[in-house]
């Protein structure tokens with residue numbers, strides 16, 4: 287059985303790692319493996335495509351991690367911070383109101399006490415209202431509008447799971463008086479390799495891969511009836527099974543699927559991100575946590591991190607990364623102007639003292655960052671994936687399943703597909 291895998295991100299690599307068929311080939315459009323989990327380097331500092339930390343409860347993924355990093359990793363408590371109107375306080379806001387202005391804090395607390403805890407939840411904003419009341423829900427509305435570029439009223443709740451905490455009244459009250467609150471992140475600890483950036487967490491997947499990986503090989507066409515993939519350089523491959531980890535809209539775009547499926551795809555929404563990387567001279571002042579959420583709607587900086595802290599890198603420079611989400615094709619982003627604005631905002635946030643501290647900087651665009659969970663997503667994805675599945679095309683990974691999978695879930699997605707292929711061989 288001939289298996290062609292499109293994309294050498296974690297899902298594609300994992301599928302190749304676990305599949306038993308002898309005739310498997312991976313085609314990747316970039317000149318490197320790793321996809322969204324890969325890093326770039328600036329002055330020797332690794333920068334991921336937006337803040338990436340490793341955590342998993344799955345023992346098989348943890349085993350891959352352990353074999354990959356071989357004890358050379360740092361383990362730290364997940365303790366991000368929030369920035370809002372000049373204050374910087376522990377995340378999440380719901381049990382860390384302490385530093386907010388008195389009137390804001392009072393309103394959040396009173397609204398929390400009066401929250402409509404039995405209201406019917408129709409969307410994400412309702413979910414916030416029911417769990418936190420109007421005051422705190424307003425903070426979530428601000429951040430969601432920045433991060434997902436979407437009003438929370440237009441989002442569903444099927445993605446929440448344990449991602450957002452719902453503290454007790456006692457915890458909310460305690461958080462109004464002290465900073466000594468319980469950490470309430472969905473993972474208590476995170477891991478990060480000392481060297482090699484985030485992808486080094488999973489080097490076991492590609493270190494001794496017996497499957498040939500063809501880099502710089504972008505798939506430009508898929509004929510689902512002829513079971514053939516056409517590549518940019520003119521090559522073609524006939525397959526028995528095609529495994530695609532490329533984003534669903536791209537797969538649909540290059541396939542000869544019917545107009546009804548193309549129309550369904552037009553309903554899918556996602557964010558892209560401009561990622562700005564900065565290397566600065568050393569400084570002792572590092573406000574916030576290892577990574578931070580910026581709530582102010584007048585700031586484009588949305589998520590910010592210190593990559594050198596994640597890896598425990600004790601060099602002479604420090605590294606700062608900023609993510610600016612946007613809707614590709616719907617929102618114009620002038621990269622030069624936005625990067626200049628980001629530097630100004632980092633100074634306003636007191637993360638930088640002056641532009642003179644900057645030693646090097648660069649930026650890049652991640653075309654597919656976060657899937658937007660709106661009302662259309664579930665039914666459209668079911669139809670699109672169902673169409674391909676009936677024709678021997680498996681869609682896997684974060685953008686093949688069209689769900690915001692973490693790295694371990696992307697690996698498991700690839701493995702599930704391999705197991706299915708193993709059963710049919």
Ligand SMILES: Cc1cc2nc3c(=O)[nH]c(=O)nc-3n(C[C@H](O)[C@H](O)[C@H](O)COP(=O)(O)OP(=O)(O)OC[C@H]3O[C@@H](n4cnc5c(N)ncnc54)[C@H](O)[C@@H]3O)c2cc1C
Nearest residue numbers: 293295296297315321322323336338339505683684692693
């Ligand atoms: C900003 C951000 C932060 C994240 N933070 C975390 C985190 O902290 N922890 C965590 O566990 N996970 C995190 N994730 C999720 C994690 O990055 C993903 O789950 C994982 O990397 C997805 O792997 P994948 O193989 O499914 O997709 P991808 O990595 O996107 O792989 C798809 C591959 O297909 C290739 N491709 C695309 N088109 C073609 C084509 N036409 N032909 C051939 N190849 C093609 C791409 O180049 C890519 O290599 C984050 C994701 C983002 C975007």
